[in-house]
Amino acid sequence: MSKLFSPFTIRDVTLKNRIVISPMCQYSAVDGFANDWHLVHLGSRAVGGAALIIQEATAVTPDGRITYADLGIWKDEHVDKLKQIVSFIHNNGAVAGIQLAHAGRKASCDLPWNGGEQLADGENSWKPVGPSPIPFKQGQVEPHELNIKEIQDIVFAFRAAAKRALEAGYKVVEIHAAHGYLLHEFFSPLSNKRTDIYGGSFENRIRLVIDVVEAVQSVWPENLPLFVRISATDWTENGWNENDSLQLAAVLKDKGVDLIDTSSGGNVPDAFIPAGPNYQVPFADKIRNEIGIYTGAVGIIVKAEQAEEILEQERADLIFIARESLRDAYFPQHAAQVLGDDTEWPNQYVRAKREVVKK
Numbered sequence: 001m002s003k004l005f006s007p008f009t010i011r012d013v014t015l016k017n018r019i020v021i022s023p024m025c026q027y028s029a030v031d032g033f034a035n036d037w038h039l040v041h042l043g044s045r046a047v048g049g050a051a052l053i054i055q056e057a058t059a060v061t062p063d064g065r066i067t068y069a070d071l072g073i074w075k076d077e078h079v080d081k082l083k084q085i086v087s088f089i090h091n092n093g094a095v096a097g098i099q100l101a102h103a104g105r106k107a108s109c110d111l112p113w114n115g116g117e118q119l120a121d122g123e124n125s126w127k128p129v130g131p132s133p134i135p136f137k138q139g140q141v142e143p144h145e146l147n148i149k150e151i152q153d154i155v156f157a158f159r160a161a162a163k164r165a166l167e168a169g170y171k172v173v174e175i176h177a178a179h180g181y182l183l184h185e186f187f188s189p190l191s192n193k194r195t196d197i198y199g200g201s202f203e204n205r206i207r208l209v210i211d212v213v214e215a216v217q218s219v220w221p222e223n224l225p226l227f228v229r230i231s232a233t234d235w236t237e238n239g240w241n242e243n244d245s246l247q248l249a250a251v252l253k254d255k256g257v258d259l260i261d262t263s264s265g266g267n268v269p270d271a272f273i274p275a276g277p278n279y280q281v282p283f284a285d286k287i288r289n290e291i292g293i294y295t296g297a298v299g300i301i302v303k304a305e306q307a308e309e310i311l312e313q314e315r316a317d318l319i320f321i322a323r324e325s326l327r328d329a330y331f332p333q334h335a336a337q338v339l340g341d342d343t344e345w346p347n348q349y350v351r352a353k354r355e356v357v358k359k
Contacts (some may be wrong), residue, residue, distance in 0.1 A: 001156070002339040003311035004304065008051070008318065010258050010294065012097055013171050017316075017343075018311060019332045022261075022298055023099040023174070023229075024136055025070060027057045032059065035284075042301040045325060046094035046347055049332030053094050057101035057176050060161040061154065064102035064182070067109045068124040070307045073100070073161045076129070079168050086169040091279075092346065097172030099229065100158055100164045104182030105130035105143035105191070113140020114273035125207040128293040130185050131192040131199065131208075137269040151208065156184070157213035166220065173220055174227035175212055180264030183209045186230055187248065188240040188267050206248055213255050215259035228252055231285035235271040240284060245292060249291045260287050261320060276300060278310070285315035296320045304335035323338075326333040 003012040005017045018226035021042075028037045032330050038055075045053050059072045072078055082098075089096040107128040109118050118140045128260040129150070130143035146154070162173055177183035186208040200206050213228065220226060231244040249260050262284035265273045273279075280299035288295040297316035300323075301307055307319040324331055336343040342356040 002308050002341050004308045004319065004339060005336055005341040005343060010225040013225055017049070017051045017094060017095060017332065018294060018318050019050045019335070020318050020320045021045045021050045021054060022320040022323050023056045023176075024322055025066065027069040028288050029069050029071045032051075032065070032070070032074065032078055032149045034078070034085060035062070038071065038081075039088060042096075042134070043088045044329045046089040047349075048325075048328075048330040049343060049345075050094055051332075052097055052099040052172060053089050054099055054172065054174055055082075055170075057099050057103075058161070059264070060100055061155040062128065063107055063126050063129065064104075064154075064157075065107060065112055066103045066113065066181075069111055071251075073098070073164050073168075074157065076164065078323075079164050080167075082168040082170075085317045087331070088173075090169070093344070095171045096169065097174060097227075098168075098170045099174040099176050100161050100165070101176035102154060102157075102182040104128065104180075105134070105140075106136050106180055108141065120164040120176040121298075130182065131194055133286045134193065136180065140312055145194075148177045148196065150181045151211075155215045158212045159219055161178050162216040163169070163219040166208065166224075172225045172227060172343050173216060174229055174261060175209070175216060177209045177212075178231040178263045180231070180268070181223070181266075184240075186265055187198055187244070188234055190234055190236060190239045190268055191232065202244065202247065206251065209248075210251065210255065213252065213257060217256065225258045226256070227259045227261050228257050229263060230285070231266055232262055232264045232280070234267050235273050235344055236266050239268065239271075241346070242286065244289060245283065246287060249287045249293055253291055253293040257293070259296060260284075261296045261298065262287060262316075265297055277302070277306065281310055281315055287316070288316060294318070304338040307335065308339060
């Protein structure tokens with residue numbers, strides 16, 4: 001069996017292979033509620049053979065949405081449809097996970113297919129918030145600078161969201177601290193100019209993400225995994241960098257976080273990002289092997305052999321697939337054919353399965 005299709009156990013959860021579907025916003029919700037689009041989108045990836053399906057960035061407060069069409073988990077009424085989605089995923093051999101998020105200063109945007117620009121007014125807009133009154137880019141709305149009480153309210157919102165996620169049946173929670181959203185905004189010196197306990201020193205700037213981790217852990221069972229997604233670098237001088245990420249990963253490991261989902265960028269609009277196959281894998285590699293914590297590799301991983309090589313070289317423990325999954329919901333089944341692995345198919349599809357020729 002290839003490494004890509006070997007099982008992987010974290011706490012009491014065993015993944016049948018190393019393929020994870022990354023959280024990918026669908027911008028298809030109304031008032032945060034999931035619907036049949038989300039059921040079919042996420043469910044088809046479970047049928048397609050992925051081991052872990054992580055639901056898109058799901059907002060813990062209404063103003064924590066990137067757009068007015070983002071999923072939410074800020075009220076109990078959101079849970080019922082999520083239960084249906086989780087049940088379908090689990091009944092089809094995959095594990096359901098959820099990414100809890102707050103968009104911070106990058107909130108209140110229009111849908112991508114409408115241009116995606118931040119909305120300054122209108123019924124689908126609201127005042128974004130952040131660590132400091134610095135907009136993401138020139139011309140955007142100046143975010144409201146959160147005070148200590150408001151920060152504490154957001155921490156509580158993450159806790160409440162995690163409790164609802166448990167009620168819905170998710171087996172993995174991922175905290176979104178990447179891509180220039182709220183938690184990343186706090187730990188990057190480019191977006192955080194505070195002088196209180198949440199600003200200035202490295203320890204102060206990471207305080208919010210640690211507060212959120214501890215709040216989630218207060219309601220999330222010890223036998224279920226907890227991931228944190230980070231941007232390993234801002235790709236900008238004087239910003240958050242790889243060494244900072246190593247320090248943060250060490251703290252998160254000590255706090256009991258199981259895996260670092262290792263992405264990059266998103267906090268500065270004009271950063272030069274050398275995107276290409278495996279361009280973020282070195283960050284996952286370094287965090288994994290210097291800090292000794294599980295990592296997930298993500299970023300233009302599009303071929304079975306490419307994913308297998310990352311795992312064989314012990315540069316990461318899981319492979320997160322994003323856009324390639326949008327192109328091919330059955331990527332895992334196709335990858336297994338390429339690598340010569342005989343995987344289980346849904347009974348309804350077995351008659352279309354080709355015989356595997358072992359390499």
